[in-house]
Amino acid sequence: MKHIPCALTIAGTDPSGGAGIQADLKTFQELQTYGMSVVTSVVAQNTTGVQDVHHLPVEFIEQQLESVFSDMPVHALKTGMIANESMMEVIARYITKTKKEVAYVMDPVMVATSGDPLIVEEARHFLKKELLPMTTIVTPNLPETEFITGRQIESTEDMKEAAAYIVDELGAGAALIKGGHLQGKAVDFLFDGHRIYTFSEERINTKNTHGTGCTYSAAITANLSKGLSLYEAVLHAKNFVTEAIRYSFPIGSGNGPTNHWATRIE
Numbered sequence: 081m082k083h084i085p086c087a088l089t090i091a092g093t094d095p096s097g098g099a100g101i102q103a104d105l106k107t108f109q110e111l112q113t114y115g116m117s118v119v120t121s122v123v124a125q126n127t128t129g130v131q132d133v134h135h136l137p138v139e140f141i142e143q144q145l146e147s148v149f150s151d152m153p154v155h156a157l158k159t160g161m162i163a164n165e166s167m168m169e170v171i172a173r174y175i176t177k178t179k180k181e182v183a184y185v186m187d188p189v190m191v192a193t194s195g196d197p198l199i200v201e202e203a204r205h206f207l208k209k210e211l212l213p214m215t216t217i218v219t220p221n222l223p224e225t226e227f228i229t230g231r232q233i234e235s236t237e238d239m240k241e242a243a244a245y246i247v248d249e250l251g252a253g254a255a256l257i258k259g260g261h262l263q264g265k266a267v268d269f270l271f272d273g274h275r276i277y278t279f280s281e282e283r284i285n286t287k288n289t290h291g292t293g294c295t296y297s298a299a300i301t302a303n304l305s306k307g308l309s310l311y312e313a314v315l316h317a318k319n320f321v322t323e324a325i326r327y328s329f330p331i332g333s334g335n336g337p338t339n340h341w342a343t344r345i346e
């Protein structure tokens with residue numbers, strides 16, 4: 081039978097459809113992979129920010145993981161918002177069981193685009209110590225990179241050094257440092273343990289960047305589930321997210337959502 085690429089996201093939700101599980105599933109679909117999802121927290125949010133959060137009980141997150149892993153093939157998975165340590169523990173247990181045979185993309189989500197916190201302070205340390213060494217690739221933005229490395233990131237040199245530190249010292253499989261929060265070109269650096277790759281695109285003048293990080297990491301996950309190399313997976317995902325920002329929707333009164341081919345209205 082033909083290979084059916086199967087991608088799983090473990091993350092929080094966004095009823096306004098631009099970030100979280102909703103962005104991930106849309107991206108999986110766009111990239112012709114079979115998408116699955118395990119919900120960690122149900123978040124009441126929109127383009128203006130986060131209004132409320134309801135965390136699912138850990139036992140129920142575990143039940144969802146069991147439902148997926150006991151029955152479905154998973155070729156690549158990503159994690160997004162994981163609000164607390166007990167959720168992280170159960171997710172870590174399931175990822176360990178895959179014995180590194182399933183590509184694991186970690187988007188180390190800490191705050192929403194609006195600045196609202198999405199995980200509790202102590203959980204950040206668990207994420208860094210326990211989950212990070214299990215990753216195939218971690219995709220921090222600049223504030224997340226600063227937390228993970230404990231260093232200030234002010235230049236592209238700092239970004240490259242941080243990528244090497246996260247892999248060599250903290251044990252991530254690879255690190256993709258995203259420069260969305262810097263001025264100038266939208267430059268990201270990937271370190272895969274051997275060399276640094278640069279992905280540079282023009283900065284698009286828009287405030288509609290809600291969910292860009294989710295879309296990017298979901299695209300990398302989809303590409304890995306199809307068997308692309310890490311470099312190719314990031315290269316195509318960077319192109320995908322750039323176009324999704326270029327055609328982003330000016331809807332909602334805050335930071336509007338990204339947009340994909342299927343819904344592109346020019």
Ligand SMILES: Nc1ncnc2c1ncn2[C@@H]1O[C@H](COP(=O)(O)OP(=O)(O)OP(=O)(O)O)[C@@H](O)[C@H]1O
Nearest residue numbers: 193221258259260261266267283284291292293294
């Ligand atoms: N205005 C822009 N124009 C072009 N590319 C951008 C722009 N803003 C961000 N990017 C790119 O989008 C991708 C996502 O990066 P970003 O740093 O925004 O992630 P993030 O902060 O995790 O996203 P989120 O807002 O979802 O938390 C990166 O490749 C980044 O370079």
Ligand SMILES: Cc1ncc(CO)c(N)n1
Nearest residue numbers: 092093099100161192193
């Ligand atoms: C559920 C969720 N995950 C991640 C982000 C980051 O954009 C968000 N706003 N919401």
